[in-house]
Amino acid sequence: xAMLGKRRPAxxxxxxxxxxxxxxxxxxxxxxxxxxxxxxxxxxxxGRGVARSTNGKTLFVEGALPGERVEVAVHRTRKxxxxxxxxxxxxxxxxxxxxxxNHYGQCGGCDLQHLAVxxxxxxxxxxxxxxxxxxxxxxxxxxxxxxxxxxxxxxxxRLGVKVDAEGGVHLGFRARxxxxxxxxxxxxxxxxxxxxxxxxxxxxLCELDAPRLVGHLELIAADAARVVVVRQLRDRQADxxxxxxxxxxxxxxxxxxxxxETPTLEWLGEAPSLTYRLWGGEGELELGFAPGDFVxxxxxxxxxxxxxxxxxxxxxxxxxxLGQRLLDLFAxxxxxxxxxxxxxxxxxAVEGNPDMVDRLHxxxxxxxxxxxxxxxxxxxxxxxxxxxxxxxxxxxxxxPPRDGADAVCRALAERPVPRLVYIACDPATLAxxxxxxVHGGYRIVRVAVADMFVHTSHLESLLLxxxxxxxxxxxxx
Numbered sequence: 370x371a372m373l374g375k376r377r378p379a380x381x382x383x384x385x386x387x388x389x390x391x392x393x394x395x396x397x398x399x400x401x402x403x404x405x406x407x408x409x410x411x412x413x414x415x416g417r418g419v420a421r422s423t424n425g426k427t428l429f430v431e432g433a434l435p436g437e438r439v440e441v442a443v444h445r446t447r448k449x450x451x452x453x454x455x456x457x458x459x460x461x462x463x464x465x466x467x468x469x470x471n472h473y474g475q476c477g478g479c480d481l482q483h484l485a486v487x488x489x490x491x492x493x494x495x496x497x498x499x500x501x502x503x504x505x506x507x508x509x510x511x512x513x514x515x516x517x518x519x520x521x522x523x524x525x526x527r528l529g530v531k532v533d534a535e536g537g538v539h540l541g542f543r544a545r546x547x548x549x550x551x552x553x554x555x556x557x558x559x560x561x562x563x564x565x566x567x568x569x570x571x572x573x574l575c576e577l578d579a580p581r582l583v584g585h586l587e588l589i590a591a592d593a594a595r596v597v598v599v600r601q602l603r604d605r606q607a608d609x610x611x612x613x614x615x616x617x618x619x620x621x622x623x624x625x626x627x628x629x630e631t632p633t634l635e636w637l638g639e640a641p642s643l644t645y646r647l648w649g650g651e652g653e654l655e656l657g658f659a660p661g662d663f664v665x666x667x668x669x670x671x672x673x674x675x676x677x678x679x680x681x682x683x684x685x686x687x688x689x690x691l692g693q694r695l696l697d698l699f700a701x702x703x704x705x706x707x708x709x710x711x712x713x714x715x716x717x718a719v720e721g722n723p724d725m726v727d728r729l730h731x732x733x734x735x736x737x738x739x740x741x742x743x744x745x746x747x748x749x750x751x752x753x754x755x756x757x758x759x760x761x762x763x764x765x766x767x768x769p770p771r772d773g774a775d776a777v778c779r780a781l782a783e784r785p786v787p788r789l790v791y792i793a794c795d796p797a798t799l800a801x802x803x804x805x806x807v808h809g810g811y812r813i814v815r816v817a818v819a820d821m822f823v824h825t826s827h828l829e830s831l832l833l834x835x836x837x838x839x840x841x842x843x844x845x846x
Contacts, residue, residue: 773798782809
């Protein structure tokens with residue numbers, strides 16, 4: 370995104386940190402200061418502070434927290450609201466903390482490091498409740514919380530690479546509201562073994578014959594391997610040998626993702642076994658994946674989500690036992706399908722990507738499980754309805770991408786199933802889809818928020834919905 374404004378450096382009172390720094394980028398309007406201080410009333414869903422300006426318009430203020438008094442500078446004016454940033458922090462909130470990362474406020478990867486972790490999580494609970502209430506949905510209970518360590522949690526990340534006009538090499542993440550890269554030395558939310566590679570990778574990039582041919586680097590931590598995937602735009606054999614030597618020196622696997630239009634993956638050495646483990650049935654399962662496959666970035670929280678879904682769907686007094694058909698839509702490589710199959714479910718797993726269907730088959734075989742894996746366009750409401758009619762599943766599990774599962778929920782509203790678990794990475798599309806399901810006769814009986822992306826405003830949500838007359842089949846949270 371383009372930079373939203375230009376400003377003088379923020380002044381802070383002694384001992385208060387975490388204000389977002391802004392860079393000298395082109396701005397759509399001239400930055401102006403408010404005449405008086407404003408009081409921050411609450412947090413918006415995206416983590417910005419909300420206040421009223423002196424002219425009565427709503428202000429969205431980056432880096433401000435509820436209860437604070439701040440002097441702001443407006444960097445974008447809209448018809449119904451203005452966007453601003455903190456010029457001076459006058460009265461800090463008790464929940465303001467020192468951000469753990471030195472790059473915070475410049476790097477665009479995190480946006481809530483200035484807020485205490487417990488307060489971040491409470492904010493995410495409120496966001497989910499608020500979005501559902503806007504759709505007329507009142508939850509039966511407060512959302513549960515699935516969380517783990519707040520730092521060192523990401524097991525994969527993509528770093529941008531850029532060579533400037535003077536030949537300087539930059540490695541890092543995009544800046545807040547800008548296309549430029551912020552050079553980073555370490556990343557506090559990356560797993561430490563990945564963060565430790567950033568410095569050596571920058572040094573290697575500076576030694577390459579053609580660093581301009583490197584588009585980005587992806588870092589991946591699997592159970593028994595660390596991987597660097599190099600997005601290589603065009604072949605350069607001398608640099609290939611340097612990357613191969615780098616991998617050998619650091620004990621990591623290196624792959625070139627080579628070409629512009631239809632890139633191909635080439636391992637520079639022996640291809641590693643990329644796997645992660647989950648619990649299912651009586652023991653652990655091993656799921657294989659490839660670079661480019663969707664894998665949840667937070668291993669601990671992903672395990673907690675899978676364990677929660679398993680607990681929610683465990684047989685209760687013979688009601689809808691897992692031995693009946695379970696339909697897993699947007700199944701990926703089997704993150705939920707395989708643990709539930711190990712628990713005794715008869716699983717049909719559906720994906721739109723044929724490579725993921727192959728991976729599902731492979732992972733089922735790797736773990737000695739028998740599941741049916743199908744390819745289907747899950748945006749085709751008629752096709753989904755036909756599948757549901759054919760299988761008559763007792764349970765449906767949904768784990769869609771950020772744009773949600775509109776076609777699936779339309780089909781399930783018309784052809785209801787007894788139980789449905791919805792795992793969402795966007796609470797707004799979840800609220801939209803949940804409203805359709807509730808209007809179709811479903812009721813929400815369990816709910817949880819998963820803090821998959823600590824220090825950001827993003828959240829994962831889990832809902833258990835049930836359909837049918839009488840009392841709910843499940844109780845509690």
